[in-house]
Amino acid sequence: MFSTWSLFSAILLYLLVLFLIAYFAERQEKKGKSIVSNPYVYSLSLAVYCTSWTFYGSVGKAAYEGLNFLTTYIGPTLMASLWWIILRKIIIIAKENRITNIADFIAFRYGKSIGLSALVTIVAVIGITPYLGLQLKAIITTFSILSGKPEGSHFAGWLIALMLGVFAIIFGARRLDASERHGGLIFAIAFESAIKLFAFISVGIFVTYGLFDGFRDIFSQLKGTPFHYLINIGDNSGVSYLEWFSLTVLSMMAILFLPRQFHVAVVENSSQEHLKKAIWLFPLYLFLINIFVLPIAYGGLILNKTPIGADFFVLTLPLKQGRPMLALLAFIGGFSAATAMIIVESLAISTMVMNSLVMPALFKLKDMKGFYHLILNIKRLVIIGSVFLGYIFAIYIGEFYSLVDIGLKSFEAVTIxxxxxxxxxxxxxxxxxxxxxxxxxxxxxxxxxxxxxxxxxxxxxxxxxxxxxxxxxxxxxxxxxxxxxxxxxxxxxxxxxxxxxxxxxxxxxxxxxxxxxxxxxxxxxxxxxxxxxxSYPMRPRSIKDIENLLGQYIGPQEAEEAINAFMKKHSINKESITEDVLIKIREEAERILSGALGPSMSSLIFNDIMVVSPEEKIKLSQSLKEISQSLRLSRKELAEANRQLALLKEFSENIIESIPLGVATLDESLRVRYWNRAMEKITGITKDEALNMEADLLLKCLEPDIFSQQRTEGEFTCKRTAGTMMLLKGHFSKLTGRKKGYVLVFEDITEKKKIEEELFRATKHASIGRLAAGVSHEIGNPLASISSLVQELLSEENISDFTREALITINQHVSRIARIVKSLGDFARLYPRQKIPLTLDEVIENTINLIRYDKHFRKISIETDIQKTPSLKIDPDQMQQVFLNLMLNARDAMPNGGRLEISVREVNSNVVIKVSDTGEGIDEETRDKIFDPFFSTKGPSKGTGLGLSICYSIIKDHGGSIEIESEKGRGTTFIIKLPLGE
Amino acid sequence: MQKAIWTFLFALGIIFFNWPFMSIFKDTMVPYLFLVWAIFIIILFSVTTQIKRDDRGG
Structure with missing residues (x-):
């Protein structure tokens, strides 16, 4: 046991340490080196939630009813998950409007109603005073336990109440601007949170591992006692699921709406960012402080065999086991839990009482002098008054109730x-x-x-x-x-x-x-x-008027400093004050006053007394109506604009998706952001595959650094995913505006290019054909005369051998010229023939028969795959000439032998004839010119260079097409397509 | 998006800390409550690290 004076000394020493800590924190803050404004202090200050109810009452509750004490901490943990939505919104509103307590917050929302503010304050005072009393009751009781005698404990309670009141005044009511944060006080509260956690865990470790062999031992021993039902919920336990749920809800409300929680979480918050850490740090604190509640409660039950006095097991267990210093540490822990709550709660209640009850009453006495000092002193009295109200409750009524009962009633009160x-x-x-x-x-x-x-x-x-x-x-x-x-x-x-x-x-x-x-x-x-x-249409008179009015309530010097600071912050020059600037200063002054007196009073003072004339009130009313109307209209317009925008977006996307051009957009890092359907078709790459991929990887055919070259268009030969080649024409344009990047438009011009080449070739053939026709006609007639004259001279008998020999040579040359002229005629189709219905297999068979026994074809194996096809209307001689030319070309391509394949198939509405050889193949350059007249790779003595040109002309004359597929070293295939209608 | 995540988390917490879910663990109620509590705190920690600065209150 401790003597009364030694306990008093311990308490005084603790309070002195607390005072020094708060003083040090304030000094550091003034120097601009705040040790308070950080998430850890903020989170610890939130732990003011854990009062003597937590420190002593949780153990009592666990010993009597089992697990339902946990709801008081699980509820806030659950609510912490909504802090980023709800609490942050409350903080934003409160900070922007300098709201300093929950009564003002509610009143401010509902039209700055003084009546509502007063109602909330009365409910809060009635609901919370027992809670304040609970703390003092805990201090008085624990003082008695430690001193071993009840005498003097009431006096101790009275003295402690007075000291805590003074502490709250020194660190919470030195000035009137309640919206200013109280760094020293909050740091002291955070310190107390650390102390109570340390003290509780120390006792917990002592009980769990000093008196028992750990958690398992305590729980297994409890199972053998009549209290075994305490480790469950629901049937056969101390708590029903419904009660569990209700208590969880109550705790969720308490963590947000208890006046002291509102004060530390909202008013003392210096940054929304601190909330981020508090969301998990505060629940972690609750978790840690609860780990040893059950071991202490159940350990006490096992040792004492009764739950009587369980509220103070934390203190009595170490005391009974001969650990007075640990008991003293527990007492200090409980004391810190109680004092932190008393200090913050009395400050919060005093602010509510001042703003909602005292100030409106004082306001009615307009001729009062020295308003500022009067208000400050009244506030100090209210703080002391609220602490002593709690003291009176603790002494005269508190003895009837357990700690938990009192706390839960307060929780129910704030749920209102x-x-x-x-x-x-x-x-x-x-x-x-x-x-x-x-x-x-x-x-x-x-x-x-x-x-x-x-x-x-x-x-x-x-x-x-x-x-x-x-x-x-x-x-x-x-x-x-x-x-x-x-x-x-x-x-x-x-x-x-x-x-x-x-x-x-x-x-x-x-x-x-x-x-x-x-x-x-x-x-x-x-x-x-x-x-x-x-905006207000109201007209303030002057800065001096505003300062004077503000000075009446927060002090002339403070008012001048506040207005000057605001003007400096917004670079406002006193010499050039416009009406708009005056309105802004007036609003700032109203916000400052709101911090000191509450928004209701502040609004009343500024709007009713100073600057609003009846005409201005009418203007204000009209303005509000207009704002309200315009907001409603804006919303409608916004909804309509949204709808139109959605339609426009859909329309644009439909267009882009349905155009036959490939459209893709790239962001600045050249990653694909859009890929339309045509792009999928052209490249064979789906939208899903393309999105977010780098364009260079998708379209490898694009030249490197094409986007940095500032090119706007170009043609590219790309490989399709199927392996075939395609020719793309691309257009590139840079996106300007907020989103940078590129728009690519691609056109597949493979077919178009082929048609263009075909057209060019046909035109060339036509003009050469006309030339050939002219040459054939002009040379053919004199040549016929020369030939007949030579024949006539050869028939003469009296010519010399030399002459005969010369005439024979002339005749041979003339014959050669005649053949060339005939070929030119064939090319120019000077001699139109009759087309008759015939099947191609017959023509091909006849052609093969012509070459089968040719000695040059001996080393060549001829393979045919000829399907029976419908008859076509063709000129058999010309068609035979085509096949013969192709077969002779194949023979020339395979001087050392090879394989000649001829196939005929009906494909769609065409008969397709393929003539393939296994020769040396044709390179790309030659391939492009192969059907040109007089083009030959065989040399002048071996041909006229008209064979394939004639084939081309004949096939065109039959309405078909001829193509060549060849690669150097891989042979050549001629593909002829003849329409079945011909 | 964040609003939805927090609301979902809250709803999940309500489910895990109430009947009928809790009744599944009636034989191991104490370990269950403390384990779920610890997991919930870890989830709160990981979600807060994802919060963007520019998000305004709900």
């Missing part, structure tokens, strides 16, 4: 605010009347179903008194309201409270109108708009 905040954040239709009615209904349910039964159980209210009739009625029984039985008290109160609160909020909002101010605020909240986007 949940519907008006959540609906206010996401539903513009929620209005002040609905929120007020909802909160009133929720509060009535809370008092009727939780507080009155609790007071009755404590004997403060008599069940048989005036309220007896109500209690015993079927409909109004507070433990089974409207006849709803079978629920635990938390689920029962939560169900009716939320049901009525939400129903009334929504119902009243639907059937009553919003004021213009509410409409404006609802837009700010739901759309998270900055107020400056909604």
């Amino acid at each position: 605010f949940a519907p008006s905040i959540i609906f206010g954040l996401y539903w513009k239709g929620a209005n002040r009347k609905g929120a007020t009615a909802g909160i009133v209904a929720g509060f009535i349910i809370w008092v009727y179903t939780l507080i009155i039964p609790a007071l009755t159980r404590a004997g403060i209210i008599q069940r048989d008194g005036a309220l007896g009739l109500l209690f015993h009625s079927r409909l109004l029984n507070p433990d089974a309201l409207f006849g709803l039985e079978g629920l635990d008290r938390w689920s029962h109160s939560l169900f009716w409270g939320l049901l009525l609160n939400i129903s009334i909020l929504v119902g009243v909002s639907l059937f009553t109108k919003q004021s213009e101010s509410e409409t404006r605020q609802s837009i700010i909240f739901v759309d998270s708009l900055v107020p400056s986007t909604l």
Whole structure:
């Protein structure tokens, strides 16, 4: 046991350390070297959630009811997953509008209503004061346990309450601008969070490994006791699943809406980025502080064999086991948990009371002097007052309840605010009347179903008194309201409270109108708009007026500094103040005042007293109507524009998809972003395969660095995925604007190029044909005369041998010329022949018979694959000449022998004849000229160079086509297609 | 997108920490609760590392 004075000394020493830590943090902040503004301190400060209820009460709850104490920590863990959506939105709105407490937040949403703000504050004070008392009760009780005597503990409680109040004033109410963060105080709170975690884990390790052989040992020993049911949930346990769910919901609401949580999470937040780490760090803190709750609770039950006094097992177990220093550490841990809560909660409540109750009352006494000092001193008194209110509760009422009971009632109380905040954040239709009615209904349910039964159980209210009739009625029984039985008290109160609160909020909002101010605020909240986007038509008088008004409430020097800082930040020159600038300064001043007095009072002061004339009010009203109307119109227009844009997009995509040109777009890194259907067809690469691929890899035929060369078009021979070659014409253009990149348009010109070449060849043939016809005619006639004269001279008998020999030579040359002329005639088709129906196999057979016994074909094997085809209308002699020419060409290509293949097939509406050899093949250059007249690779003595040209002309004359496929060293194939209609 | 991820995570948490899911593990309730709790914190940690700076509150 410790003496009273040694305990006092320990407490004073601890508070001194706390004071020095806070002071050091503030000094560092002033030097611009903040040790507070970081996510770790922010996360630890959020752990103010873990009060003496956590430190002592969780063990008590676990010893009495089992696992349901965990809901108090699992609920906030679940809610942390929504912080990035909900809490961040609250932080953004609160920061932009300098909102400093939950009452102002709700009032600001519902048209800056002072009445609503006052209502929320009253509910919060009534709901939270017992919670404050709970902390003081824990301190007083643990003081008694450690000192071993109850005497002096009340005095200790009184003194501690006073010291904590002073601490809260020094670090929380030295100035009036409540929106300014309190670095020193928050650092001290974070320090306390670390201390309580360390103390609890120390006791946990002592119990688990010092008194038992670890977790397994404790749990196995517990199974042999009457308390074995405590390790389960549901049937045969201390808690039902419904109660578990209800307590989880309550905890989820508490972590957001408890005034102290709002203060540390929202008001003291210095960066949204800190929230990111807090989302997992804070649940991790909760996890760690709960690891040893069950071992301590169950260890205490095993050792004590009774749950009585379980609330303080953390302290009594080390004490009974002869570890006074560990017990003292536990006491300091519990003390830090309680003090952190008392300091922050009293500060948060005092801000609410000041802004919602005191300031509106003071405002009515307009002739009061020294406003600034008066407000500051009242705030200090309120802080002390709220701490002592808790003290009174702890001394006179708290003894009737367990720690957990008191805490949960406070949780239920703040759940009353949940519907008006959540609906206010996401539903513009929620209005002040609905929120007020909802909160009133929720509060009535809370008092009727939780507080009155609790007071009755404590004997403060008599069940048989005036309220007896109500209690015993079927409909109004507070433990089974409207006849709803079978629920635990938390689920029962939560169900009716939320049901009525939400129903009334929504119902009243639907059937009553919003004021213009509410409409404006609802837009700010739901759309998270900055107020400056909604401009005022109001006319402030001068900067001096604004400064004077602000100075009355936050001090003249502070007001001047704040206005100067704002002007410096926005580079505003005092000499050239426009009306717009004055409006901006006025808005800033209203925000600053909002931080000190709350948005409702700030709005009242600025709008009613100073700068708004009745005419301006009318203008403001009109402006709000216009803004509201224009927002509604904008939304409609936006929706219509969206629809049109979607249609336009679809239309454009349809066009791009249906055009026969391949279209692709590339981003700056030359990766494919778009690939249309034609592109798929041309390249054989699907859209899915192409997207995000580099263009160079997909279209390897493109020249390297083509995009850096600034080329706008070009022709490329590319290989299809099927292996065939294609000729592409590409156009390239650079994308300008925000999205940089390229647009590629490709056209497959393989067929087009072929047709162009065919046309060119046909034109050339036609002109050469005309020339050949002329030459044949002009030479043919004199040649015939020469030939007949030579014949006549040869028939003379009196000619010398020399003459005869000369005439024979002349005749031979004339015959040769005649053959050439005949060939020219054939080429020019001077002698049209009759076409008759005939099957090609006959013509081919006849041609083969002509060459079969030719000695030059001896080394060549002739293979035929001739299908029976329908008869064609052809000139048999000309067609035979075609095949003969091709076969003779094949023979010349295979001087050392080879294989000659001839095939005939009916393909579609054509008869296709292929004549292939295994000769040396033809190179590309020769291939292009092979059908040109007088082109020959055999030399002048071996041919006229008209053979294939004649073939070409004959086939064209029959309406067909002739093509050549050949590669050097791989033989040659001539393909003739003759239409069946011919 | 982020809004959907957080909401999904919240819904998943509600399911895993309530009836009827919890009743599956009635014989190993304590290890189950602490294990799922730890996993949930790890998921929160990994999701927060993906948050983009420019995302505005919901």
